[in-house]
Amino acid sequence: MRRPSFATGNARVMSSAPSSLTGKVQPFTFGTGIVSVAFLDRTAAFVGAEGAVYRVELGEGADGAVRDGAVHGGAVLAAASDGRRLVTGGDDGQVMETLADGTTRPLAAHKGRWIDRVALGPDGVVAYSAGKTAHVLQPKGEARSLDLPSTVGGLAFAPKGLRLAVAHYGGVTLWFPNAAGAKPELYGWKGSHLGVVFSPDGRFLVSSMQEPALHGWRVVDGAHMRMSGYPSRVKSFAFTADGKWLATSGSGEAILWPFQAKDGPMGKEPTMLAPSASSRVTAVATHPKDPVLAVGYEDGMVMMVRITDAAEILLRAPDADAVSAIAWHGVGGAVAFGTLGGKGGVLAF
DSSP states (O other): OOOOOTTSSEEOOOSSOOEEOGGGSEEEEOSSOEEEEEEETTEEEEEETTSEEEEEEOSTTOOOOEEEEEOOSSOEEEEEEOSSEEEEEETTSEEEEEETTSOEEEEEEOTTOOOOEEEEOGGGOEEEEETTEEEEEOTTSOOEEEEOSSOOOEEEEOSSSSOEEEEEEEEEEEEOTTSTTOOOEEEEEEEEEEEEEEOTTSSEEEEEESSSEEEEEETTTTEEEEEEOOSSOOOOEEEOTTSSEEEEOSSSSEEEEEOOSTTTTTTOOOEEESOOSSOOEEEEEEOSSSSEEEEEETTSOEEEEETTTOOEEEEEOOOSOOEEEEEEOTTSSEEEEEETTSEEEEEEO
């Protein structure tokens, strides 16, 4: 597909200053930078870079206190949540599960290895990677593993069935862990692939690249989709709940690629929302039901923006502390964010 210029095209720019809800955001300060954030029922869980998980209970009767516990004996390298539990991987070789009440338990251990990526699948299934090997843990089945040609860059489960996408150098491999004798299928493209996601309907597969670009495939026939033109590498990307848009970081605004048609974004320009004149987007999170994004920036600003009309609401003013993580509650009633400097915030509606 053609390379779009993000300085032109289908941009939507607000003509006036955005509304603000900064006064309704509950702020927090943690002992370390935040690498991930998730909601576990009524608890917001902030994952610290140095191995702790900070928990804040929400709702009526909650005291708003920050409760923390050491989960890893070193740096946290990966985290994923399904709204019920938080699974993390660290440079201590541990795969750990944390619940809303702070209860933790080890799921796997690889002495002397780094757990680089984690992903959660259906029926309690967990995937994680250590070096060039992807592992799958099943509550009611045998553990499985798959060796890849290079270090695993990303993991994602398909929306239906037990099928795992594994990003690595040279493309993305699709693997059915329980299909004995079935050969994994490679969706190839030159270069290093560092993250991967399925569209909600399972029709499209998209990876982030070491270079400032995304690459996609139509799953049914492997047709390629090249999404490039970014000034920096895309580190955060997510589909909207209806699958119509893929929201991404990597530019001075949130870039949204259209996936409404059978060919996805091929031959189409992206839409640009919540532009900043002086900073780049570092994190995006899509609302679980509505056409709304939460967008974090390198300068610390956090915006909420509605896709249908580009209406913006400011959640956090810039302060030079880069936003590193954003997450919505599973039903959309709250949003949380964290920064590299160890700050955080929760807005409950």
